[in-house]
Amino acid sequence: MLDSYYLQELDEEEKAMHDFDKDWKLSGIQRIYYNSLVEELGSYGSEDGKFIWPTSVTVTSDGDLAIKDSGNQKIQILSPDGQHKQAFTYGSDTSNCLGDVVCTEQGLLLVSNGYKGIKVFSKEGEMIHLLKSSKADWKHSYGMAILNSHSIAVTDWTDGGKVHIVGVDWRMNAVVKTNVVEGLHRPEHIAVTKDKELLVTEGQLFGQHTGCCLKIIDNEHTIKKTIGPKYGNHFNFINPSGVCVDIDSNFLVADKGKNNIIMFNPDSSLVALVVTQDLEGPCGITVTKNGLLVVTDCYHHSVKMYKYKQEIAL
Known part of the structure; x- marks a missing residue:
């Protein structure tokens, strides 16, 4: 099913991860496009359209890409075809990591x-509010996810790690309620599934904590499942970072320790590698409205777009 050039270096189990499985049809997957780079955007620099340390990416309401460049401390807006549209700074009071x-x-x-x-x-880049509250005391905020029109989730490294579920009144730009999920250790990026479950990555940890995993938090704010550090007989996370969910509810995880992108089906019973080449420090990931996988490639100072499903039209 896959180009033999890419498979020749893989062992038997890794080959199996790319072989088409009829069960993938349940997730809308007809074929995995392994290492199918469509476009690379940007290069090293501080000018418009260039990056120093791109760490996060999201799709705007207009379908554009908003990229957080922690090196230049600014947000850059690119069109879906990679054309630079605008940029604005978010301030120097930041922790780069x-x-x-x-x-x-x-x-x-x-x-x-x-x-x-x-x-x-x-969306024009004008800062209109600083959202904070004693009810939402996230001292070391990291990842965010939009849960619905009036609530967000924020990962936080305070006291080891937690996730804040924050209710927001956008008319008043005020925090109206919070819930806290404990039991995490330096959680990084976060995504929400169609079933309103939260996917939270924990990076490379040392000492008494394991980390190197993806945790799934259910609607009752309970950690119901941990994937990693090992999955399968020969595979493991080293330093998982970005996470996102595609239109078919498959979820994808960037591992900046192994420089790859892994895809799981909705119940995580099937797994496939979709990118293993040309990445160095992949961090933030998202899926565009036309189904391309977008990856911020930190140490290549660029943003890369991949095709990973057969029905995607370019």
Whole structure:
């Protein structure tokens, strides 16, 4: 099913991860396009359309790409075909290793930067509010996910790690309620499934904590499943980072330790590698409206777009 050039270096189990399985049809997958790079956007630099340390990416309400460049401390907006449209700074009061950008249903861009507040920008790049509250005391904010029109989830490294479920009144730009999920250790990126479950990555940890895993949090705010550090007989996460969910409810995870992207079907019983080449430090990932996988490739200072499903039209 896959190009033999890419498979010749793989062992038997890794080959099996790419072989078409009839059960993938349940997830809308007809064929895995392994290492199918469509386009690379940007290069090293501080000019428009260039990046120093791209760490997060999201799709805006207009279908554009919003990329958080932690090296230049700004958000860049690119069209779906990679044309630069605009850029704006989110401020210098930042922790370079932390932070995310997401877009609300109303088209607002939310930017976390490792501190307590979340900055709210219009799609034109004007900062309109700093979202913070004593009810949502995220001291070391990292990843974010939009749960619905009035709530978001924020990962936080405070006290080892937790996830805040934050209710927001966007008319008043105010936090109205919070819930906290404990039991995590330095959670990084976060995504939400169609069933409103949360997917949270934990990176490379040392000491008494394991990390190197993906945790699934159910609607009752309970950690119901942990994937990793090992999955399968010969595979394991080293430093999982970005996570996203596609239109068919498959979820994808970037591993910046192994420089690859792994795809799981909705119940995680099937797994496939979709990118294993040309990445160095993949961090944030998302899927565009036309079904391309977008990856911020930190140490190549670029953003890469991959085709991974047969029915995607370019």
